Amino acid sequence: MSKRAFELDLTQPSQGGVYFVGVDDLDRLARTAARDELHVCRTDLAGCRDKDELLRRLAASLQLPATFGHNWDALADCLRDLGWMPGWGHVLLFEHADALRQATEADFTILLGVLDDAATFASDNDRPWFAFLAMPDHAFDDSLLPT
Template sequence: MNPQQLRELLADPAQAGAYFVDARDTHAMAEAGAALGYAVVRIDLSGCRDKADLLMRAAAALAFPDWFGHNWDALADALEDLSWLPAAGYLLLLEHAQDWQAQASDDPATLLDILNESSALWAEQRKPFWALFPLPAERLDAMA
């Protein structure tokens, strides 16, 4: 996909959501998001141990306000607000998530639900909200 096509895709709120993508495309996606005036936020999940650790990393990367309660409901509330981070759209890159995603708990599925619900609510306001999980190509192939 060329840079123009990528920008056109990222500009469409109806297409936005949580997706697993090829890690080799991360730089191009970040550049396209920045070119569109999006808040491009990288959340590094390498070595992430559990839900509490994930929430702490998300809160730090997104500069959540003091009222953030470090639970799933608070994450949903914060992602659906983002008034402290005004932008034309949002592009979250949840990097190095493969180990955290592979854990036996329901946390990865819960996170995906929250991200997709947030994206749908932002789409109603015609603002794209993307949450991308860059994975190694072999991991993507294994998921398919």
């Protein structure tokens, strides 16, 4: 995790966003979020190879409504309105995010955009909203992660 990420205050909507972290950071982030009474949702992407599998996993881990349409637009709508979840803010933790990036970089990039849009929407509405994607140390090479 970068030094800046260690300085994040998860209670501040203006600091919300999408962050790449090391695999060892997720438990600490979960504890910090729980302490601050933010809802924590973990999604394991180990072995996730495509958009359909990603959306199935997110539907389960986020406990998305039965009406969830299993497409990018539906995911974006759901992530903008997490009202069915407890907490005054939300922290999404993605384990093994590199599995999806390596399997389908295009879907990984779209996911990042959807997450970023949701974080911006939450910040605009004064709600903390963070997504942390755990990546192996070698993935932090500037040439591997999208900008």
